[in-house]
Amino acid sequence: MLGLLLAFAVLHSGGASLRHLAVARIGERAWRLIFAGVSIPAAVVVIGYFLAHRYDGIRLWNLQDQPWIVPVVWTGTAISFAFLYPATYNLLEIPALLKPQVRLYATGIIRISRHPQAVGQVLWCATHLLWIGSSFMVVTCAGLIAHHLFAVWNGDRRLRNRFGAAFEELRASTSVIPFRAVLDGRQRLVAGEFLRPSQLGIAIAVGLFWWAHRFIGLGATAFSRTGLAHWLG
Known part of the structure; x- marks a missing residue:
């Protein structure tokens, strides 16, 4: 699992670091198509392997029979999606239907954390580690969080360059740790910036994932039967 996460980090973060060189040669749209064409299949492999092996290793704890666990896990997961939602680019830029652009944002979720995807990933890891409780999940979370900590540094570096x-002005008025800039007076929350159609999309996504969780076992089995999971270990 760590090997797969490392490979994905090299492809994803490495590709992002090469953006300025690639764009100068092939243009924004071509670069985005190549980047998405590499990153998305790699993510599918990582997710599929995770689903097939999430209970592997030692079961460190099992809290799934506790009455409080489901609402805690789903509340935390829903909040994580509010951060994981791609706040720093337009969704239509992923398939290059719109010309991809690098922008500085200082509104909405960025007021809470300058790196919302990292915050969302940590929350997702915390809730799913609590639910699954396996040593495999500990390793997965360690790898995911390490990648996102690197992405925080790498993202700031690229924006500074x-x-x-x-960017230095944006950095001075925001924080990586959620709400830190708000609490120390460098930032303020504007409710109207959070009341957008995209928030409805997040709610729909959470509902779909709730519904789709009943099929996770079937999906993991199908992934294993392809032979890919066996080949990967």
């Missing part, structure tokens, strides 16, 4: 003083 691209935007210079404008």
